[in-house]
Amino acid sequence: MALKDFFKNRQLKRAAKLHQKQGSATAGNISELKAKSAIDDALLCSLWTKCQGCNELLYTSELKKNLSVCKKCNFHHRLTAHERIEQLIDYGTFVEINDDVLPSDPLNFTDLKSYKERLKDAQQLSGVSEAIITGIGNINNQLVSIGAMEFQFIGGSMGSVVGERITRLAEYSTEKKLPLIIISSSGGARMHEGILSLMQMAKTASALKRLHEEKLLYISILTEPTFGGVTASFAMLGDLIIAEPEARIGFAGRRVIEETIRQKLPKDFQTAEYLMENGQIDMVIQRQTLKQIVSDLIRLHTQNIKKKRFSNNGSDKTIFEKILARL
Amino acid sequence: MALKDFFKNRQLKRAAKLHQKQGSATAGNISELKAKSAIDDALLCSLWTKCQGCNELLYTSELKKNLSVCKKCNFHHRLTAHERIEQLIDYGTFVEINDDVLPSDPLNFTDLKSYKERLKDAQQLSGVSEAIITGIGNINNQLVSIGAMEFQFIGGSMGSVVGERITRLAEYSTEKKLPLIIISSSGGARMHEGILSLMQMAKTASALKRLHEEKLLYISILTEPTFGGVTASFAMLGDLIIAEPEARIGFAGRRVIEETIRQKLPKDFQTAEYLMENGQIDMVIQRQTLKQIVSDLIRLHTQNIKKKRFSNNGSDKTIFEKILARL
Amino acid sequence: MKENKEIIPLDFEKPLIALSKQISELEQKTRTLQNGNKKLVEDLKLQYSKVKSEIYKELSPLDKVKIARHPQRPYTLDYVEKISPVWYELHGDRTGKDDQSIIGGLIEIDGQTVMVIGTQKGRNLKENQKRNFGMPSPEGYRKALRLFHHAEKFNLPIITFIDTPGAYPGLEAEAKNQSQAIALNLRELSGLTVPVISIITGEGGSGGALAIGVANRILMLENSVYSVISPEGCAAILWRTKDKTQEAANALKITAKDLYELGITDEVIPESEGGAHYNPDETSRNILNAIRNHLEELLKLTPEEVKKDRQDKIRNLGVFSTN
């Protein structure tokens, strides 16, 4: 499609956007959060992407090169879990673990559609088996455990698999003395697994307790959007908490709060910057500098300890090789 | 003096009260706090005491019998350190310790009067050697370490001696595994000892850190008035914090705050009830029930531990006897 | 046919009310009339018993939700009063607020000091303004956290009573970091070495309930419910209409029985017939018995075993496949 056609169609598409795709699926927060998705545009025109911040048309390839951050308005577009890993982990060093932990349907849950169907659809749409990818890899030659959530998978909702994969990742970190990084993006708990999804909050927090007792570093990275049971468990337990600019982060969804308190909320409510002002996070970091800063922070948090404890225990490299050999 | 004469003189005395006695002596808070003292009345008429809450004339002996709480308006009159001990500790079981720790004048400090003179005057006025009495004794047969501050001694201000006596008391508690009770009443740090008085905040807090690490109970009792360096150190570090009704407690003095923020403060600001509402203390307790409640709280906090650890180690009685024998 | 007249009936209890009324009227007449009517009264009473046990036996999940939310249902302070001779409430997070939708304090059971922490609803509008309808703010969770650590320090077992629609979804609550307050409680509760027993007494409202519910034993009153989201909220999102609340309540598996079968709940504590509000004394006795039994077991463990017991329990929650 030519550029001029795109411009002509812009108004039509905006209208179409109001009747967005079918239903969200996590506890409360997602339906409103999906409004910003740009998949319609992407399908219409894969060469060009309309910026969700300023509506400008951007070359998709250039946008990707800039880590999906708009050069005009600095809007940070959503990334897939795989893109997250690619942007943070040294090329070729990521090894996924626990990808054999797969969802089931413990409650035999059906709403307008069965949960089983939803899972299949989500797997097809997102290309991943669940709402988080976990594994190990290097960040500027420093071995870490890393998890990245996939919002396209039923709104990044946390069910048994997300809980189990994070728990295993944290346990792995504890065992191997590795820093842990989790990039969150989620609407909350996955209703279709009922109370079991709620319990994942306790499970992940408990695993992080053991990591904490071992004095290992956990950096939590919050991205647009992070809500509900995810924020209220592992995402808010980082030793360091970093958010991307303008990412919306909170416990309750905006609409629920507005209904409860019967007043409009300020525009910047629940943005990364709002959280910063309210003392809830350490930093708001541009995506372009995220890898370098995370890498620096890992170095700064491990170099003193290394000197004391690991001086004769071999380098990270060796540990990494051992782990790879075992896998 | 007959009762009717007293009534006649009441108005005169009220006027006299406005020109109260000479200067206060601690960091900021005392001068205003002394305004409520009723010593003039007491001297004028030792049989009768005018209630500082409701201005009613009360039989002094009846007032004392009611622990200096007005039966009409519930005003809790200030108590001396010795009265505090008497009201809380079983008759005859109090043994003062570290009364040989006595004030000196490290800075050779003189304002309108020399610090040495002030110390002598304070000792004469209050009948105690410093602004706190410390020792051990029983509360309903439970041995405790206890300290009670004396507001009449330079406004209960904390200098080196208060800091040292509290520190030794806390250390004694730690060593003997005794619950610690401190009843505070203070205008803050004692300016005449300069930086040394400030450092008592760190010293007492540090001693309490060790007590805390040994998992021993510390009950802090806040009475009218408790301010400044005392509140901002040992007084606010209780596992349990109890205040007497309407006692004024805070960090900065009311006047300082009003000058800073240039607005009037609410009437109940910095009262025990205000602190309660603001989540700063556990309980506001009537003086008449204080001993029973403190006694209960000690029992509740030690009976589980005793079962586990002290089942074959002899009773409190034995420890008490050993300590007494050693003194 | 004595029934506590002050109890407000629920929809599904209406047939009982009608029957009860009929019986009362007949009984009054019986005094002046013939023996034949006495037989009728007896029959009606029999009928009443049958209907009653049928109604209460076949309660749907949504009926249970209604009982769990009954305005006359006993709350934490009611149970505390009945199971302990002493109660010293401890207040505040020490940093600016005493959130009264969560209460905490010391009780005594069999000469053992126990820390109680629980959500607390109000009985009327004024009380509910104070208690915020049992929906805690971050300061409430931080008060609870302070008391968890207090209990750990002094070797006090912890019992939590849970009956909350959920954590309060308000502007101030978000500004004060509701998420972090809950998350930190989850983490810290999991690390305690004193026994923790949680009892869902009414509504177990999602993360707001779990924040004081990470326990060695999770007990549920017979008519209590515990869910990741309210049936109304779930229906609105997944079915796009609150009309489907019944369906959502069924699908979510929220009753004590469901959760027992799912392995979340360790014991279902029986209530008095019709619900705890019909006989708080009886229900309290059942609660006390349950506490005693579980406490006795847990106090046999060493502190490290207590911690491991809880962590193992939490660790195994979740259903997934591994090929």
Added chain:
Amino acid sequence: MKENKEIIPLDFEKPLIALSKQISELEQKTRTLQNGNKKLVEDLKLQYSKVKSEIYKELSPLDKVKIARHPQRPYTLDYVEKISPVWYELHGDRTGKDDQSIIGGLIEIDGQTVMVIGTQKGRNLKENQKRNFGMPSPEGYRKALRLFHHAEKFNLPIITFIDTPGAYPGLEAEAKNQSQAIALNLRELSGLTVPVISIITGEGGSGGALAIGVANRILMLENSVYSVISPEGCAAILWRTKDKTQEAANALKITAKDLYELGITDEVIPESEGGAHYNPDETSRNILNAIRNHLEELLKLTPEEVKKDRQDKIRNLGVFSTN
């Protein structure tokens, strides 16, 4: 006679300004006039040096207070920038506010990560609104506490920079329990096993300063002061008039030298002549050297020895008699 022209002179520096002006004028004339004047200029310069060293040698405690409060004095962020190649600021108490009158973050010294925590004043009204004139609220102290524990967890030595009139005396600060925030920091700082070095860089304002100043080593810049109360406040209370501020400043013993003699301060760090604001680079180098020396000593100790070193130091503060 090059002096940084942008420096705002203090009262007692006025003679120097006059002399300096005289010299400049004469120098300009000298270009066009005879040799005799050159001699005069030389003499004046000599005179200037003499006066200068005399003035700075005989500074009264109150003069030092003025230097310590000089609006151009370097603040924590200025020093951080000069002593470390990296600076990652960490924000917030996690519970509702990022108090910017206290800052904290990570720096690196000789390949060692160090946690810096310091009070921070603003340079102008707008900045001072943000920084509240360097007077922390409870949330600031709680941010500091979070970072103390963070440093303890990751084995990071702590350096605190202190320059504050004191903890903020405001309604909100009292409501949020300023006392407890300070008290808890005192207690927790005393228990850390990582080295803590505190540097008083300007005003050490009472409890508000001490709350981040319980350290293994207390260092003071040459012109800094540290006091239980401001001289003005002390004069107003004990002398009943602020006119006696000078007397109070003398009596209180607040200068670096006084505190060194009292055994409170471990080292007095020299500033550039006239004060740190005349040459922040030089002063920063002196600070860095002092940090290096003390850190080197402290890092030889085991964690438990570090803790004991600090606790012993604190334990011995105070002067009293025992007969």
